[in-house]
Amino acid sequence: xxxxxxxxxxxxxxxxxxxxxxxxxxxxxxxxxxxxxxxxxxxxxxxxxxxxxxxxxxxxxxxxxxxxxxxxxxxxxxxxxxxxxxxxxxxxxxxxxxxxxxxxxxxxxxxxxxxxxxxxxxxxxxxxxxxxxxxxxxxxxxxxxxxxxxxxxxxxxxxxxxxxxxxxxxxxxxxxxxxxxxxxxxxxxxxxxxxxxxxxxxxxxxxxxxxxxxxxxxxxxxxxxxxxxxxxxxxxxxxxxxxxxxxxxxxx
Numbered sequence: 001x002x003x004x005x006x007x008x009x010x011x012x013x014x015x016x017x018x019x020x021x022x023x024x025x026x027x028x029x030x031x032x033x034x035x036x037x038x039x040x041x042x043x044x045x046x047x048x049x050x051x052x053x054x055x056x057x058x059x060x061x062x063x064x065x066x067x068x069x070x071x072x073x074x075x076x077x078x079x080x081x082x083x084x085x086x087x088x089x090x091x092x093x094x095x096x097x098x099x100x101x102x103x104x105x106x107x108x109x110x111x112x113x114x115x116x117x118x119x120x121x122x123x124x125x126x127x128x129x130x131x132x133x134x135x136x137x138x139x140x141x142x143x144x145x146x147x148x149x150x151x152x153x154x155x156x157x158x159x160x161x162x163x164x165x166x167x168x169x170x171x172x173x174x175x176x177x178x179x180x181x182x183x184x185x186x187x188x189x190x191x192x193x194x195x196x197x198x199x200x201x202x203x204x205x206x207x208x209x210x211x212x213x214x215x216x217x218x219x220x221x222x223x224x225x226x227x228x229x230x231x232x233x234x235x236x237x238x239x240x241x242x243x244x245x246x247x248x249x250x251x252x
């Protein structure tokens with residue numbers, strides 16, 4: 001192989017790697033701190049466009065992290081707290097096509113969806129707290145990873161996962177601040193400050209930027225496919241159930 005050919009191949013590889021490492025950056029501000037998500041514009045365009053439509057319309061502002069599974073995921077994007085339970089669902093756009101290209105490893109952000117319907121994601125998303133590739137890359141045709149959080153910013157997600165969790169009339173594993181088991185036993189009503197709230201999500205750089213240290217892990221399910229059926233309801237809970245395999249699904 002000639003030197004010229006080697007250089008051409010290396011340049012082609014570098015170009016391809018750079019395109020994979022490009023990402024629009026959004027900043028998520030919560031009442032526990034801030035973190036940035038690097039979105040995978042180039043490789044999961046449908047999912048990123050969907051996510052940004054909620055961001056740009058302000059629909060994520062004021063939503064709560066409604067589900068916490070330490071060592072697994074924290075989930076939010078779909079509900080608001082209006083001074084009392086139950087939480088109120090945020091209006092959703094139409095479900096989108098599944099794009100399962102990247103692995104559900106720690107620090108990645110993926111879409112939640114209906115069990116048994118790969119193309120049912122709307123507005124709810126979750127952060128992988130651990131390497132969940134062995135289950136989430138395979139269930140329901142794979143869960144679409146569409147961005148990632150830097151390792152330094154994961155301290156906020158870990159802090160949310162470390163909060164005590166409570167159940168209220170069908171609402172399970174709700175992370176709460178400044179709320180104790182005694183408060184729950186006394187049926188003390190929740191106030192807004194008790195919940196983990198996403199105060200805002202804003203685009204801080206709309207350009208596809210190559211971010212230092214940004215890496216992407218391909219899905220471990222080489223047969224994952226999104227399909228073409230975009231059916232599936234948009235109401236109800238997107239839920240996590242500890243079955244023989246872990247599912248992300250809505251509770252009706």
